Amino acid sequence: MSFIDKLLPTKKIAIIDIWTYQVKTAICEQKDGDFNIVGYWEKRQEINDIIHWEIWDIEGVCETIESALIKASLDSEINPKDIIINIPTQSIISEINKINYKREDKNSLINLSELDEIIGKVENISLEKAKKAIQEKTWYQDIDMKLIVSSITKISIDWQQVTNPLDFTWENISISTLNIFIPLSKYNLIQTIWTYLNKNIVSIVPLEFSIPKLAEYTSLSYEDVIFVDIWNTKTTIIIQKSGSIVWFNRIDIWTRDLIKIISEKNSDITANIIKKLDDNKNYVEEKKAFFELWKEWFLIALSDILWEDTIPYKLFISWGWNNSFMKEYLENISLASEWIKSIKEKFVIIDNKILNELSYIKNDILKDKTNINLLSQVICAKEIISMKKDPVREILKKVIKRIEK
Numbered sequence: 001m002s003f004i005d006k007l008l009p010t011k012k013i014a015i016i017d018i019w020t021y022q023v024k025t026a027i028c029e030q031k032d033g034d035f036n037i038v039g040y041w042e043k044r045q046e047i048n049d050i051i052h053w054e055i056w057d058i059e060g061v062c063e064t065i066e067s068a069l070i071k072a073s074l075d076s077e078i079n080p081k082d083i084i085i086n087i088p089t090q091s092i093i094s095e096i097n098k099i100n101y102k103r104e105d106k107n108s109l110i111n112l113s114e115l116d117e118i119i120g121k122v123e124n125i126s127l128e129k130a131k132k133a134i135q136e137k138t139w140y141q142d143i144d145m146k147l148i149v150s151s152i153t154k155i156s157i158d159w160q161q162v163t164n165p166l167d168f169t170w171e172n173i174s175i176s177t178l179n180i181f182i183p184l185s186k187y188n189l190i191q192t193i194w195t196y197l198n199k200n201i202v203s204i205v206p207l208e209f210s211i212p213k214l215a216e217y218t219s220l221s222y223e224d225v226i227f228v229d230i231w232n233t234k235t236t237i238i239i240q241k242s243g244s245i246v247w248f249n250r251i252d253i254w255t256r257d258l259i260k261i262i263s264e265k266n267s268d269i270t271a272n273i274i275k276k277l278d279d280n281k282n283y284v285e286e287k288k289a290f291f292e293l294w295k296e297w298f299l300i301a302l303s304d305i306l307w308e309d310t311i312p313y314k315l316f317i318s319w320g321w322n323n324s325f326m327k328e329y330l331e332n333i334s335l336a337s338e339w340i341k342s343i344k345e346k347f348v349i350i351d352n353k354i355l356n357e358l359s360y361i362k363n364d365i366l367k368d369k370t371n372i373n374l375l376s377q378v379i380c381a382k383e384i385i386s387m388k389k390d391p392v393r394e395i396l397k398k399v400i401k402r403i404e405k
Helices: 058-076 112-138 184-197 255-265 270-277 284-306 324-331 352-357 369-385 391-404
Strands: 012-018 022-031 034-044 082-085 093-102 145-157 160-162 172-183 200-204 225-230 235-241 244-251 314-319 348-350
Touching (some): 012 058, 022 058, 022 369, 034 058, 034 369, 058 184, 082 184, 082 369, 093 112, 093 244, 112 145, 112 172, 112 391, 145 184, 145 200, 145 244, 145 391, 172 184, 184 200, 200 369, 235 284, 244 284, 255 284, 284 324, 324 348, 352 369
Parallel strands (some): 012 082, 082 200, 314 348
Antiparallel strands (some): 012 022, 022 034, 093 172, 145 160, 145 172, 225 235, 235 244
């Protein structure tokens, strides 16, 4: 079985969102052209189920997922066989490549047969380059890794960006690809979950791939944006330029570190600190001290991703708690830094209300700020169900099947 996205025979799918503290589940249905969330449930994890963003107790995680899935299925009166799932791990390995392809007959229109040939050649080259680069950086060989996402992020024909190259002429085609791998040991954990649930896992969707989907179907679709996802033990930073993911990075600092700073100066227990954290009047000095530390790591991570490139100044932020103090601090970061280049002096924070443009999402539960990551996976699920409408994705899916054989 392939874990790469594939067309589903059904129009119903469950999304499993695994995080340190909770498992969240959404049941989705496409019916009469509409795509809706028809069921939702969440269940708290045991404290030792996931440690440092890695699954520690696989049996405990499986039990939590099963419980949340049963409740969501009862809520919707639908029990899908097919699911997509994320994987909590630090070991996400990605490579982005830009491949140039020169057509033999620049005057003929590109048809499905030629598009299949182009994508096949480009993806083969891209995968070989990715595997070689990963082996040099991590020592993982081909047999030690599993490809979980393969995506074409940008297509240009004679330097003009297009979404669908069919029926174009011209000579030079440039295709950017994103391939994401996980170590075989992490893939085996997903197989354990698959067996335990007796479900058909059709796709593993890591956060780094799904979060930019939040912008793809809004007015941000072709913008330059930095996605900042802030959670208990890590901050994920994803860069989108001209509507395409160009890279991502992760810094292992966030709420856990803030709570540690607060607890060192206060006698409060962790549970009470978390309850008070959203009130901007609490722990003002500690929050400021933490932000200065976080900001330094954040700017270094951006410089690692972009090198000499200009930094996007628009920020889309998702996070586990309110953390409104972060918005205030981020808006006041000076971009005049030795680390980065910017055309603006300050960041512009994108309001989450832009998600209201996702008209097909009629369930307001997932528009809550704590459910943004699950919403991004719901968007991926919609793409999986509707894949036949996109010839590029459909052909890429077939190409990956051929490569995997």
